Amino acid sequence: MHDMMLILEPLIPGLRRYARALVRDAAIADDLVQDCLERAIVRWHQRRPERSARAWLYAILHNAAIDRGRRMARQGRHVAIEDTDQADLAAPPTQECGLHTGDVLAAIDLLPGDQRAVLLLVGVEDLSYAEAAEVAGVPIGTVMSRLSRGRDQLRALLDSKSTRPTLRRVK
Amino acid sequence: MNERPITEDDLQAYVDERLEPPRQRSVEAYLAGNAEMQARIAALVAQRNALRAALAPIVAEPIPSRLDVWHFAPHRPRWNGWLRPLPALAASLALLCIGGLAGWQVRGGINPQENGIGALAKEAADSYTVFATDTLRPVEVSEPATLSHWVTSRLHRPVGVPDLTGAGFRLLGGRVVATPHGPAGLYIYESKQGARLGVLVRPMKIDRTTRMAEQSFGDLSGFTWADGGIGYSLVGAASASTLHPFADQIRQQSVGKTTSG
Numbered sequence: 001m002h003d004m005m006l007i008l009e010p011l012i013p014g015l016r017r018y019a020r021a022l023v024r025d026a027a028i029a030d031d032l033v034q035d036c037l038e039r040a041i042v043r044w045h046q047r048r049p050e051r052s053a054r055a056w057l058y059a060i061l062h063n064a065a066i067d068r069g070r071r072m073a074r075q076g077r078h079v080a081i082e083d084t085d086q087a088d089l090a091a092p093p094t095q096e097c098g099l100h101t102g103d104v105l106a107a108i109d110l111l112p113g114d115q116r117a118v119l120l121l122v123g124v125e126d127l128s129y130a131e132a133a134e135v136a137g138v139p140i141g142t143v144m145s146r147l148s149r150g151r152d153q154l155r156a157l158l159d160s161k162s163t164r165p166t167l168r169r170v171k
Numbered sequence: 172m173n174e175r176p177i178t179e180d181d182l183q184a185y186v187d188e189r190l191e192p193p194r195q196r197s198v199e200a201y202l203a204g205n206a207e208m209q210a211r212i213a214a215l216v217a218q219r220n221a222l223r224a225a226l227a228p229i230v231a232e233p234i235p236s237r238l239d240v241w242h243f244a245p246h247r248p249r250w251n252g253w254l255r256p257l258p259a260l261a262a263s264l265a266l267l268c269i270g271g272l273a274g275w276q277v278r279g280g281i282n283p284q285e286n287g288i289g290a291l292a293k294e295a296a297d298s299y300t301v302f303a304t305d306t307l308r309p310v311e312v313s314e315p316a317t318l319s320h321w322v323t324s325r326l327h328r329p330v331g332v333p334d335l336t337g338a339g340f341r342l343l344g345g346r347v348v349a350t351p352h353g354p355a356g357l358y359i360y361e362s363k364q365g366a367r368l369g370v371l372v373r374p375m376k377i378d379r380t381t382r383m384a385e386q387s388f389g390d391l392s393g394f395t396w397a398d399g400g401i402g403y404s405l406v407g408a409a410s411a412s413t414l415h416p417f418a419d420q421i422r423q424q425s426v427g428k429t430t431s432g
Contacts, residue, residue: 008240013230016238020229033238041243041329042320104221122187123219124226144180151186151215158218 004044007053008037014125015061021108021120022065032068036061055131062117062135069113107157115150118143123151177201182208186215242400243328286352287378288402289386292395294350295371295404296388298357302346303367303406309359310344318345322356322372328401330372333421335360340368340417352376368407368414370421375402383418385411394418398426 015036019029039060040047047056108116114136121132122143133140177198184190185198202209236242302309312318315332322330325347332342340360348357348371355373375397383396392411395404396418403425405418 005240012234012238012240013232016232016234017226017229021226030235030238037238037240037243038327041240042323104218105225108222119222124223144183147183148179151183151218152211154218155211155214 004041008040008057011054011057012037015057018058018120018125019061019065021105021124022117023068024105024109028068032061032064035064039064052131052134055127055134058121058125058127058131059135059137062121066113103158104154107154110157111150111153114138115146115153118146119150119154122147182212186212186219286376288375288381288384288395288397288404290350290352291371291373291375291378291397291402291404292384292386292393292406293388294348294352294355294373295357295369295393295395295406296386296391298348298355298371299367299369299391299406302348302357303359303369309367311346313342313344315342318356318358322347325354326356326372326374326401328374330356330401331425332358333370333424335368335417335420338417338420339363340366343367366407366409368405368417371404371406373402375400378402383422385415387411396422398422401425 012033015033016029019032019036020026023029023032036057040057047053108119111119117136118132121127121135122129127135129140129143133143136143136146138146174197181190181194181198185195190198202212312321319330319332322332322345332345334342336342340362343359343361345356345358347354349355350371350373352373355371358370358372360368360370378397379400381397383394386393386395388406390408391406392409392414393404393406394411394414395402397403403421405414405421407414407417
């Protein structure tokens with residue numbers, strides 16, 4: 001039990017960052033992380049000890065976020081209130097961080113979900129390509145092509161954004 | 172020199188700073204001779220940095236209490252911060268008051284305490300009276316792993332099923348029961364002679380860690396305690412001195428090897 005906590009605890013900041021980047025709303029993101037930690041604790045004995053605990057945790061979180069996305073899609077217009085929250089949060093929170101910080105978060109929302117996930121897992125969470133493949137449940141080759149396409153597409157979005165500064169999430 | 176051609180994967184790994192030094196130099200040389208690709212890769216590096224910078228503040232935030240995994244666990248071995256004199260004194264005073272109150276009210280039996288381990292003890296006795304005496308269907312689930320999973324998911328805490336086989340009581344099974352403080356896990360054990368013990372487990376809002384307290388409700392005796400926010404109450408139709416070793420055994424199992432006393 002104690003060992004499990006010592007493995008889980010240092011992963012929490014990164015898990016929160018990944019969840020926040022996926023859903024943007026801080027409270028919803030933390031709900032996902034809480035859900036993820038609870039599942040991890042309950043299923044700890046099912047984990048293959050030779051595999052990366054980090055990839056396993058991100059996979060649980062990743063799947064929780066996908067499940068939530070599907071539920072939201074089914075619920076359709078019910079999410080109006082949450083959408084306004086998202087728009088509030090989409091305002092760049094850290095303008096001092098540089099030219100692209102606000103833009104880049106708004107732009108990454110426009111990527112297809114599988115590309116966005118790989119970009120975040122590899123580029124921000126520093127997962128290895130193999131770990132990212134495990135999280136996304138695809139071969140490494142697919143991770144590499146999603147990374148390449150996602151980054152080029154994000155670049156195109158950021159380029160177009162510089163001429164259209166009001167670009168926002170369209171749904 | 173016959174070198175492998177640069178691949179798109181090499182370029183992505185270059186952006187991620189994951190190339191071995193020789194390959195890194197090859198990619199640099201390749202980019203130096205290809206202005207268009209150099210601009211693309213420079214943009215991807217800037218984009219990766221921007222994304223990291225934009226999300227960096229999140230990891231600096233303090234972890235919200237509901238995501239503190241030590242709260243999920245049945246014990247919190249982080250007493251160091253608590254041992255500063257003033258909070259420790261306040262805590263022991265609070266525990267003394269609560270303990271004294273609990274003892275008084277359980278003894279009186281007129282006005283059962285609404286919270287804390289006194290309440291838990293009463294809930295355990297009530298559940299035992301209803302379920303452990305049931306000859307047809309005392310338990311809902313008998314398989315320990317299924318039971319543990321059910322209780323854990325309803326209590327939102329990892330709760331193992333105590334093992335009393337060493338004491339001659341096998342697990343009959345258990346169920347989730349209702350208490351005024353939300354769901355609780357009830358485990359029922361049976362001896363070869365047919366004597367039954369009940370253990371009720373639920374999260375505690377107050378009395379999160381307490382000493383073991385003894386109760387009696389008519390013919391029933393009980394021992395109740397809490398560790399790290401999880402309360403346990405053992406009940407049986409036996410004398411307190413018979414039950415006491417079983418309670419110690421359960422407490423030892425729930426606290427685990429990492430903490431003592």
